[in-house]
Structures are given as structure tokens and as C-alpha cells.
Amino acid sequence: MRAAVAVVGLVLALVGAVLWYVPVTTSSSSIEVPVGEAFDFSVPGTLIIGPVPFTATWTASGSVNVTVYGCGSDSKCSAQTNSTVVDRGMGATGSMKWTGKSGLYYLFVPNGTTNLTVTYEEPLLGGLGGLALLGIGIVVAVAGVAVHRKRDTTPRAPT
Numbered sequence: 001m002r003a004a005v006a007v008v009g010l011v012l013a014l015v016g017a018v019l020w021y022v023p024v025t026t027s028s029s030s031i032e033v034p035v036g037e038a039f040d041f042s043v044p045g046t047l048i049i050g051p052v053p054f055t056a057t058w059t060a061s062g063s064v065n066v067t068v069y070g071c072g073s074d075s076k077c078s079a080q081t082n083s084t085v086v087d088r089g090m091g092a093t094g095s096m097k098w099t100g101k102s103g104l105y106y107l108f109v110p111n112g113t114t115n116l117t118v119t120y121e122e123p124l125l126g127g128l129g130g131l132a133l134l135g136i137g138i139v140v141a142v143a144g145v146a147v148h149r150k151r152d153t154t155p156r157a158p159t
Contacts, residue, residue, distance in 0.1 A: 055118070056068060
């Protein structure tokens with residue numbers, strides 16, 4: 001019984017660690033970015049430790065040039081067009097993909113009015129689901145190891 005409880009705890013902890021790291025849910029937001037404006041965005045989860053795949057998809061009435069800049073941890077990156085270029089695109093419609101991290105900000109800058117949709121993948125419940133399952137698994141594993149065997153209290157017959 002002790003070993004079974006400990007193994008269940010270890011399995012829960014392993015699944016929790018994977019769910020904390022691996023992006024499994026998709027979130028997105030859409031906005032119109034007028035000419036002369038830019039849109040900055042980031043992943044809101046602070047518990048996310050793994051990679052975050054991003055996709056920026058745009059449509060415009062005519063061909064536009066778009067650039068995505070990496071702003072690092074600066075949440076006010078709307079004026080940082082001298083930052084690192086993450087990707088560039090051109091056309092009336094298009095998309096670009098890259099992998100980032102939670103807590104890093106990006107700036108989408110078009111040279112014409114565009115309708116932008118930013119999609120990113122994150123771990124379950126922003127990492128909280130996996131972290132909770134990891135903690136529960138550790139507690140169950142420790143409890144399985146710490147549980148004492150039942151002692152046999154029946155009197156033995158003399159031999």
C-alpha cells in the first residue's frame with residue numbers, strides 16, 4: 001500500500017511538472033491598429049516557465065509592412081522601435097510565428113491600419129494547474145513513504 005501511494009504521488013508530480021511547462025491551451029486577442037500606432041502585448045501568466053509560441057495574424061485593406069519588436073521586460077515599449085526585430089512581414093494579409101517567454105513584451109508596428117490577432121499558447125491555467133498538481137503529487141508521494149505499516153496485533157500461538 002505504501003509503495004502504491006508513493007508511486008501515485010510521483011506520477012501526479014510528473015504530470016504536474018509537464019503541465020506546468022508544456023503549452024496546451026490557446027489564448028488570443030484581436031485589435032485594430034490604426035496607421036501611426038503600435039500595439040504592445042505579452043503573456044499575462046507569471047507562473048509560466050516554459051516557451052510560449054506566438055502567432056500574429058493581420059489583415060489590411062492594402063499591402064502593409066509590419067514589424068514585431070522584442071521589448072524585453074519593459075511593459076511600456078510603445079516607443080521602442082529601435083529594439084530587437086523579432087520578425088517582419090508584408091502584404092494585405094499575413095502571419096508570423098515566434099517563440100518567446102512569459103514576462104517579455106512585444107511591439108507590433110504596421111505602416112498602415114491593420115486588424116491584428118495575437119494568439120499564444122500557454123500551460124494549463126497559466127501554469128497554475130500544473131504547479132498545483134505538482135504540489136499535490138509531492139504531498140501524496142511523501143505521505144506514501146511516511147505511512148506506517150499496520151502492525152499485526154493478534155496474539156501468536158505458542159510453538
